[in-house]
Amino acid sequence: MSLLSRAAPALKHIREQHSRLAARQARRSLHLAPPWLLDDYTPRYHLISSTEAAKKRSQAYAHLRECNLCPRLCGVNRYEKTGVCLIGAETVKVSTIAPHHGEEPCIQGHNGSGSVFFSGCNLRCVFCQNHDIAHQRNGFDLTPEQLAEWYMKLQDIGRVHNINLVTPEHVVPQVALSILHARELGLRLPIVYNTSSFDSLESLALLDGLVDIYLPDFKVWESSTSKRLLKADDYTATAKESIKAMHAQVGDLCFTADGIAKKGVLVRHLVMPDGVNEGRAIVRWLAENVSKDIMVHIMEQYFPRAHVGKPRRGVTASSEIKAKVRYEEINRPVDLSEVAGVRAAAQEAGLYRFVEVAGHGGFNI
Numbered sequence: 344m345s346l347l348s349r350a351a352p353a354l355k356h357i358r359e360q361h362s363r364l365a366a367r368q369a370r371r372s373l374h375l376a377p378p379w380l381l382d383d384y385t386p387r388y389h390l391i392s393s394t395e396a397a398k399k400r401s402q403a404y405a406h407l408r409e410c411n412l413c414p415r416l417c418g419v420n421r422y423e424k425t426g427v428c429l430i431g432a433e434t435v436k437v438s439t440i441a442p443h444h445g446e447e448p449c450i451q452g453h454n455g456s457g458s459v460f461f462s463g464c465n466l467r468c469v470f471c472q473n474h475d476i477a478h479q480r481n482g483f484d485l486t487p488e489q490l491a492e493w494y495m496k497l498q499d500i501g502r503v504h505n506i507n508l509v510t511p512e513h514v515v516p517q518v519a520l521s522i523l524h525a526r527e528l529g530l531r532l533p534i535v536y537n538t539s540s541f542d543s544l545e546s547l548a549l550l551d552g553l554v555d556i557y558l559p560d561f562k563v564w565e566s567s568t569s570k571r572l573l574k575a576d577d578y579t580a581t582a583k584e585s586i587k588a589m590h591a592q593v594g595d596l597c598f599t600a601d602g603i604a605k606k607g608v609l610v611r612h613l614v615m616p617d618g619v620n621e622g623r624a625i626v627r628w629l630a631e632n633v634s635k636d637i638m639v640h641i642m643e644q645y646f647p648r649a650h651v652g653k654p655r656r657g658v659t660a661s662s663e664i665k666a667k668v669r670y671e672e673i674n675r676p677v678d679l680s681e682v683a684g685v686r687a688a689a690q691e692a693g694l695y696r697f698v699e700v701a702g703h704g705g706f707n708i
């Protein structure tokens with residue numbers, strides 16, 4: 344028997360081992376892309392120096408003295424008068440603070456997201472899904488220091504996975520001060536900035552180093568739609584600029600091994616009735632201009648609220664009500680085929696990281 348034929352079984356064994364290893368690696372690469380998996384995580388507000396923290400404090404006070412923090416550019420001294428958002432300087436108005444289980448699985452986890460729902464808003468969406476909070480400014484007043492103490496309660500008693508600041512665009516200086524105070528008190532949770540994207544670059548610069556996860560909406564694409572439904576002419580241009588700036592700060596969404604998001608951007612788009620073309624334009628823009636790896640939540644839960652479907656002034660609710668209600672074009676729930684249309688466009692554009700119900704019953708990361 345030649346040397347070669349004696350070695351053949353051993354060579355066959357090695358080849359089989361190699362092909363088994365290659366198959367295992369192929370299976371693993373279908374599972375979790377390593378770049379999105381973090382071994383451990385330290386919130387960004389613990390990584391800035393005390394000098395940077397002091398600088399941020401003085402910038403926050405300066406912004407409040409001449410507020411151009413959002414595209415409304417009111418230029419008011421909020422210690423003396425209020426701008427379009429109707430919120431002053433010393434305190435913020437808060438509607439609810441509680442562990443919240445209505446967010447994406449990677450944000451709410453098992454224990455909930457520590458949500459702070461701010462009252463007031465710098466947009467005036469006619470279909471606002473939080474109308475009683477955002478438009479009617481119900482709630483209680485808190486200083487930045489009191490707000491920080493609530494973050495600690497959410498962490499120590501609520502055992503939540505993050506601090507989730509909902510509709511904070513008009514109170515960014517107070518929010519910045521609260522995060523800096525909470526870091527002194529021992530906060531260790533990631534900060535989620537849950538925004539309409541009607542932010543300014545100055546405002547986002549103040550938040551750089553303080554926020555870990557940006558959760559921006561991208562609501563509508565056409566200026567005519569933003570003017571009619573959000574009461575803002577320049578929403579789309581602002582949202583584009585803001586989401587790019589957020590992504591430049593924290594990148595794509597990353598998780599620890601427990602499936603909880605720790606850092607990055609997760610964009611939400613609420614599909615509107617007859618809004619498929621605008622939704623398609625939004626997801627294409629995200630893929631082409633921000634990142635094909637960006638995590639996206641295409642949402643289907645639109646429901647007519649706030650001013651939508653209310654009788655027009657001077658018209659009684661009677662037989663011809665359908666033709667005489669306000670914002671009739673969006674006075675219906677969204678159709679699932681419309682949601683599927685936006686989702687298909689997102690996939691065609693190259694997006695692939697979606698928030699959706701996991702087929703295996705656990706988290707989708």
Ligand code: SF4
Pocket residue numbers: 410411412413414415416417418419425426427428429430465512513514
């Ligand atoms: S945050 Fe309020 S006061 Fe400041 S520019 Fe915006 S709407 Fe005006």
